[in-house]
Amino acid sequence: MGQSEYDVARLTVRLGAIQENYRTCARLAGHAAAAGVVKADGYGLGALQSTRALLAAGCDTFFVARLEEGIAIRPVAPKSRIFVLDGARAESVPALVAHNLTPVLNSLDEIALWSAGARGRDAAIHFDTGLSRLGLPPSELAILAAETGQRLAGINLVLVMSHLACAEDPASPMNREQLSRFRAGLAQLPPAPASFASSGGIFLGEDYAFDMVRPGIALYGGNPQAGKAMAVAARLTGRVLQLRRVDKGESVGYGATFRVERPMRLATVALGYADGLLRALGNRGAGAIGGRKAPIVGRVSMDLMTLDVTDIPALAPGAEIELLGDTILLDDVAAAAGTAAYEVLTRLGGGRVARVYEGTP
Numbered sequence: 496m497g498q499s500e501y502d503v504a505r506l507t508v509r510l511g512a513i514q515e516n517y518r519t520c521a522r523l524a525g526h527a528a529a530a531g532v533v534k535a536d537g538y539g540l541g542a543l544q545s546t547r548a549l550l551a552a553g554c555d556t557f558f559v560a561r562l563e564e565g566i567a568i569r570p571v572a573p574k575s576r577i578f579v580l581d582g583a584r585a586e587s588v589p590a591l592v593a594h595n596l597t598p599v600l601n602s603l604d605e606i607a608l609w610s611a612g613a614r615g616r617d618a619a620i621h622f623d624t625g626l627s628r629l630g631l632p633p634s635e636l637a638i639l640a641a642e643t644g645q646r647l648a649g650i651n652l653v654l655v656m657s658h659l660a661c662a663e664d665p666a667s668p669m670n671r672e673q674l675s676r677f678r679a680g681l682a683q684l685p686p687a688p689a690s691f692a693s694s695g696g697i698f699l700g701e702d703y704a705f706d707m708v709r710p711g712i713a714l715y716g717g718n719p720q721a722g723k724a725m726a727v728a729a730r731l732t733g734r735v736l737q738l739r740r741v742d743k744g745e746s747v748g749y750g751a752t753f754r755v756e757r758p759m760r761l762a763t764v765a766l767g768y769a770d771g772l773l774r775a776l777g778n779r780g781a782g783a784i785g786g787r788k789a790p791i792v793g794r795v796s797m798d799l800m801t802l803d804v805t806d807i808p809a810l811a812p813g814a815e816i817e818l819l820g821d822t823i824l825l826d827d828v829a830a831a832a833g834t835a836a837y838e839v840l841t842r843l844g845g846g847r848v849a850r851v852y853e854g855t856p
């Protein structure tokens with residue numbers, strides 16, 4: 496939904512913060528190149544705008560999940576390498592070729608398809624090292640390793656990659672385990688640039704950087720590890736529709752899940768789960784006015800939510816409330832809702848919230 500003078504809910508995207516976060520990731524990656532992951536409409540913040548901002552910050556390689564996402568950003572990044580994580584299917588080969596998109600091949604079948612259908616063209620190979628999600632399983636990697644000459648004929652291998660399962664937890668033994676599996680796999684394949692680290696992996700140290708890192712959430716302000724302060728890139732605000740006093744004994748919201756224990760002042764804000772505000776934040780999250788926090792009381796409903804503003808004086812209908820931003824931090828929102836920063840952000844895209852961009856890419 497576009498910007499209009501009537502917009503009550505806004506997602507303000509700070510392109511400068513995305514650029515700053517990109518530079519932070521690139522610096523941490525040392526000699527490795529830093530790509531930008533702009534899948535899921537740039538984690539809900541806008542794939543086209545994020546891609547332009549990243550390009551201006553020096554990024555020239557992008558990752559998307561879907562073919563359509565690659566086609567969508569191609570016009571704004573005409574010369575960049577764009578990897579499609581979903582891989583290649585018979586139906587998608589012509590479009591991959593037409594838009595000069597580089598598939599990340601995830602199985603022997605996909606490798607055979609690309610080798611036959613896109614002779615000599617670039618591709619990446621993804622093999623699984625413990626996530627058991629996408630990429631060649633160990634059995635297929637062994638076959639590929641034994642028959643590289645034949646199976647990779649006609650493919651210009653530009654990247655070999657894998658993905659970490661527990662990168663946000665530096666203490667997890669999974670990280671080292673996957674690292675040794677990744678190294679063993681690379682040793683069996685023809686030499687090619689390697690990529691292993693997403694945002695979390697970047698903070699695990701240089702061992703994990705290889706030739707290219709693939710940050711996503713960190714670009715958009717999510718902190719892979721506590722205390723690593725990425726710049727705030729997204730600010731969600733809504734407006735107060737109504738203020739009311741409630742007395743001890745009354746209840747707030749659907750299901751009467753909040754019982755009033757003392758006289759309170761409540762602000763009803765025009766933001767609900769249909770705007771992407773997670774319903775799980777009911778009775779758990781908070782909003783902020785002028786840097787002061789106010790707890791969410793009662794359930795978040797479709798169009799509305801209610802804040803306890805008893806301790807915040809001089810509030811009037813129309814006041815702007817922050818639900819995500821500099822005071823209400825992304826990672827805190829995710830923790831309060833029992834989810835990940837990824838879900839908090841991606842829910843905000845495409846709904847009723849107007850996206851407003853600050854900074855010129």
Ligand SMILES: *Cc1c(COP(=O)(O)O)cnc(C)c1O
Binds near residue numbers: 532580693695709712
């Ligand atoms: C989404 C994704 C990334 C980016 O991950 P973040 O945790 O957001 O940095 C990197 N690589 C792959 C394979 C992905 O699916």
